Amino acid sequence: MNTLFMHCRPGFEGEVCSEIAEHAARLGVAGYAKAKPQSACAEFVCNDAEGAAQLMRELRFEQLIFPRQWARGSFVELPETDRVGVLLEHLADYPVCGSLWLEVMDTNDGKELSTFCRKFEVPLRKALSKAGRLEESASKPRLLLTFVSGRRVFVGLAPANNSAMWPMGIPRLKFPREAPSRSTLKLEEAWHHFIPRDQWDERLSGDMTGVDLGAAPGGWTYQLVRRGMLVTAIDNGPMAESLMDTGLVQHLMADGFTYKPKQMVDWMVCDIVEKPARSAALLETWLGEGLCREAVVNLKLPMKQRYAEVRRLLERIEEGFKARKVKVSIGCKQLYHDREEVTCHLRRLDLKPR
Ligand SMILES: C[S@@+](CC[C@H](N)C(=O)[O-])C[C@H]1O[C@@H](n2cnc3c(N)ncnc32)[C@H](O)[C@@H]1O
Structure with missing residues (x-):
């Protein structure tokens, strides 16, 4: 159980390795990170048996930027027949689990394997329940089986409240037919990731105001309007007529x-393709000057040293807020709908509730 296994967007394995190695060094967990390019996963192999458990205890999954999912455990080779039997034998050393997810990598090979997983899940679930290894409960660890082939699986554990919300960290969001662009899903996913569901009514409410910078044709504005907000959409390009017809958009x-804006707004969102340093400076101005309470902004990533660059920008934003003596929470994640970018969420913590 000394390995931490992580999923990510294909092509970002190096970023996951840099990120987890930095945290492990800071926490004094000895080990090494490894990944194959384009494999959509990375591992951190700990020197001590307890290392991976310590990383999971001391890190909050939602605060990691590049990993989409994580689990601690080890690889198991499976025979062609009686895979269930071999897994049951291996799981004898594991605690009783509260849920089971079968996962694959976000690659073409992974997509092909998902058919096998769907078929395999039924008999496996039955056998685990019968053997007393699976008792549905949110407080027990989640059993995450990541198949890299039909013969090799990473058998991992993760707390349900400290791992991805969706299998493989991939949200199943339905594209709303009325939305003017597919990027609408980016903002919806950001809300799922950064705002607890039970706070949506309070923090994304109908009597709020928002500004959408680089709004056209209106996928992000659509999400704000869908929550009933009054939106100022800034763009030289045209906005979808359907949105203008709502009467909620200027x-x-x-x-x-x-x-x-002349007055503080509740939300600022920005999806302008720009140098990340410029978008980061925009965040510092809007939150620092109290122009908005919360913001979601995309940071486009450079070609190289992407983790180092994101960290550098986040640190610079943090220092800016310290110098201005304002309290702001900062979240940053490469969401499933992000490509060569990450999404930042910032919230002023020192303002009176509305
Ligand atoms: C990726 S698109 C935004 C898509 C939008 N979020 C949606 O969901 O439909 C980027 C937009 O930023 C706009 N843009 C680029 N530079 C800008 C600037 N300096 N000020 C305002 N808008 C800008 C472009 O015209 C473009 O419409």
């Missing part, structure tokens, strides 16, 4: 990097 042809 469209201004202005520069998103110089526009400032």
Whole structure:
């Protein structure tokens, strides 16, 4: 159980390795990170048997930027027949689990394996329940079986409240037919990730105001309008008529990097393709000057040293808030709908509730 196994977007294995190695060094967990390019996964192999458990105890999954899912455990080779029997034998050393997810990598090979997983899940679930290894409960660890082939599986554990919300960290969001662009799903996923569901009514409520910088054609504005908010959409490009017809949107042809609202708004969102340092500076201005309470902004990633660059920008934003003496929570994640980018969520913590 000395390995921490992580899923990620294909091509970001190096970022996961850098990120987890940095945390492990800070926490004094000895080991090494490894990954194959484009494999959509990475491992941190700990020197001590307890290392992976310590990492999971001391890190909050939602605060990791590049991993989409994680589990601690080890690889098991499976025979062609009686895979269930071999797994049951291996699981004798594991605690009784509260849920079971079968996962594959986000690659073409992984997609092919998912058919096998769907078929295999039924008999496996039955056998685990019968053997007393699986008792549905949110407080017991989740059993995560990641198949890298039909013959090799990572048998891992993760706390249900400290791991991905969805299998493989991939949300099943339905594209709303009325939305003007597919990027609408990016903002919806950001809300799922950064805002606990039981706070949506309070923090994404109908009497709020929002500004969408780089709004056209309106996928993000659509999400704000869907929550009933009054939105100022900033873009030289045209907004979808269906959104303008709601009467909730004011469209201004202005520069998103110089526009400032006359009064504080509840939300600022920004999806402008720009140098990440410029988008980060925008966040510092909006939250630092109290132009908004919360913000979701995309940071486009550079070609190289992507983890180091994101860390550097986040540290710079944090220092900016310290210098201004304002309290802001900062979250950053490469969401499933993000490509060469990460999504940041910031919230002023020192303002009176509305
Ligand atoms: C990726 S698109 C936004 C898509 C939008 N979030 C959606 O869901 O439909 C980026 C937009 O930013 C706009 N843009 C680029 N630079 C801008 C600037 N300086 N100020 C305002 N808008 C800008 C572009 O015109 C473009 O419409």
